Amino acid sequence: MEKSNIVGNILFTEEQIRQRAAEIGRQIAEDYAGEPVYLIGTLRGAVVWMADIMKAIPNETEVDFVMASSYGSGTTTTGVVKIKKDLEGDIYGKNVIIIEDIVDTGTTLKHLKAYLADRNPKSIRICTLLDKPSRRIADIQADYIGFEIENLFVIGYGLDYDQKYRNLPYISYLEG
Ligand code: 5GP
Numbered sequence: 001m002e003k004s005n006i007v008g009n010i011l012f013t014e015e016q017i018r019q020r021a022a023e024i025g026r027q028i029a030e031d032y033a034g035e036p037v038y039l040i041g042t043l044r045g046a047v048v049w050m051a052d053i054m055k056a057i058p059n060e061t062e063v064d065f066v067m068a069s070s071y072g073s074g075t076t077t078t079g080v081v082k083i084k085k086d087l088e089g090d091i092y093g094k095n096v097i098i099i100e101d102i103v104d105t106g107t108t109l110k111h112l113k114a115y116l117a118d119r120n121p122k123s124i125r126i127c128t129l130l131d132k133p134s135r136r137i138a139d140i141q142a143d144y145i146g147f148e149i150e151n152l153f154v155i156g157y158g159l160d161y162d163q164k165y166r167n168l169p170y171i172s173y174l175e176g
Helices: 014-032 047-056 107-117
Strands: 037-042 061-070 081-085 095-103 123-131 144-148
Touching (some): 014 047, 014 123, 014 144, 037 107, 047 061, 061 107, 081 107, 095 107, 107 123
Parallel strands (some): 037 061, 037 095, 095 123, 123 144
Antiparallel strands (some): 061 081
């Protein structure tokens, strides 16, 4: 989909995002009551948010990454997830938290969650920086949500358009 290269206003500053990460980190600490957690960041968009979240979690933490892409997402609800880069570690019996940049239609995440569940972790939850509930097609919900947004094409803080803008230290959107 073609987008303009006109960057809109700032939606969330670095300060706001860090504050939210700290709140979520406290919530995770409470929910897992001192148990270790296994964080799985989705490449490449979630890396900046992942860095904030992992620093905010006091529990013993392992960190891993996965790269998934879903065929036909946006045009079909039956998109199948392709794993382009798999986990390095074993998640059997562990408390997995998937760290996502944004949940849009939910197609990718739904398949990724099922793919990881097959490896029998103790639990799986999802922590996303942004949620666009109005776009949801797949039946999936994040457990920890940084911010809910309307239907805008957001960029920055890890999120790209054509591989650009990931380095912006705030979240903005592309006009039109
Ligand atoms: P879904 O399978 O939920 O439709 O797609 C999720 C993926 O689409 C996200 O991980 C992200 O890579 C991309 N995506 C969805 N909405 C946006 C957006 O507003 N901005 C950017 N940069 N990527 C998006």
